Amino acid sequence: MSLLDDHVVTGTGLVDEDTGRGRFRVHRCAMTAPEVLNRELAEIFNRCWLYVGHTSEVTEPGDYVRRSVGGRPVFMVRARKSGQVKVFHNTCPHRGAVVCRADTGNTKIFQCFYHAWTFDTEGRLTGMPGRDAYEGGADFAELSLREVARVEEYRGFVFACYDPEAVDLVTYLGQAREYLDLVVDAMGEPEIVAGSNQYSINANWKLLVENSIDGYHGPSTHDTYIKYIVSQGTDIRSGAGGGNAGYDLGNGHGVIEYGAPWGRPIAKWDPLFGENARPGMEQTAQDLARRFGESRGHAMTHTNRNLLIFPNLVINDIMAVTVRTLMPTAAGHVEVNAWQLAPRDEAEDVRAQRLDSFLTFLGPGGFATPDDLEALESCQQGFASGGVEWSDISRGMGRDRAKHDDEEQIRAFWRQWQAVVEGSAR
């Protein structure tokens, strides 16, 4: 037994921050030990606010989507009578079968096929065959669908939390809210585009957290993508140098902001959009500057941001906008779900270029994401070699203000991760 066995079981001492020496380390057991994953499931995924879906996915009464949230099957439905967006545990209160068995649809009722118990979209049990067999009558209220303990929405983003005692969502989001606001305000009325990416990586989920908000790996890992956009006419110098920074937003949330050469579909024109789109995009930039002020408008239109909402929601507002969740199924395996957010009333050619930018960079069939998968799987394989116990995450620690290619936003995640996993955040 090494000293570390205790740490793995208790989840303590896995993050080592030494501000005096400007050194920040994470013990690699955090990525490899099944005991750590068990603590994460109990302390993180059963207690934190987790993203479920977007209200644009359930606009009509009876619209529903089936999801896995924190590793549990649930479904989100726009209830017909109340109009509320509800999130239910996807299990029949009778004997357990899942009651929502399609990924998406519109319905008046959910019927469990096993014994034909029927529920309305408010979750109420409305019928069962042979109810006279229950002595004293069946308690329909007690036997109705169970809502997830806490469900709240922030500007269209629906979150759920399995802990009834959790703080409210707005408090939880804290400083991350203003970055969500930038995304939503720039779009006006955002919607989730049809189609999603559901892939997986043979790597610890936290490696994808790091990667999603890491401005350092771009030039080396994504060389072929940069070469591709340059070959298509993108000016490599355009956009660089503006407001490059990385922030610890508190509560484990982190963000990087930076200029980048690629076009941004709201209003940073690039030759890939075509000349036709140029006047409209320039007009949008002016409109947003007028409505929200020069600096906030510019942040919306020209600044890229990779935002992590602790623990497992990534919203990257770059050459397209992805809404991505990550969920571990083992210490060395993560399931990734990714959707795409876009303005509902977007011009056709801009939308087409947005979709194109998404799939070439963010999509698993594109010119960049497969190489991220390779990097993360490579890290996980490297951990197995041993010899090196700690990963170094010290980049930029001495600076007054961290840059986007430093690791301050990644340290933000790890600080909260340590506190939550060891139980000191409560």
Place this chain on the structure above:
Amino acid sequence: MSVMTESAAAGLHAVGRAEVEDLLFHEAELLDRWDLDEWLDLYTEDASYVVPANDLPGGESGRDMVLIDDNRVRMVARVTRLKSRKAHREYPHSNTSHQVSNVRLAPVADGELPVKAEFTVWRFRNGREDCYVGHYRMRLVLSSGQLRIRSKRCVLAMSTLRSAGDVAIIL
């Protein structure tokens, strides 16, 4: 319609399943050999190569999220990337086996021969074993007397990409 395209269309009517299979099996071999420049030669100048999202097999690029939406320019870019030592996911290259079966021809329409076929593409690399399963929908044309692919749409039968992870190779 010009004389040339008329005769090309007539020629297309004469194309049988064996010829189509020869083309598809040849494509599979080129991909497995990583002979990607030669692979590009099988496609017309106005070609497209599309892979819809697993959960939206009827998805339209331009409106919906798809996995791959290449025109000829991006097919060339994809080949350039895959031949580079910086396409980390595929450097060194995987061993692949493209298997094509159940080839079906539909009647020639608008100067194109529609073809449907099932595919299984295996990918082996670095301890990973991935398998892509689905069907091709292709439109073939005769160009300078040669059978060429104008469009290839790879509709995945897998309900998610969980098992394969990514689509870094060409299906």
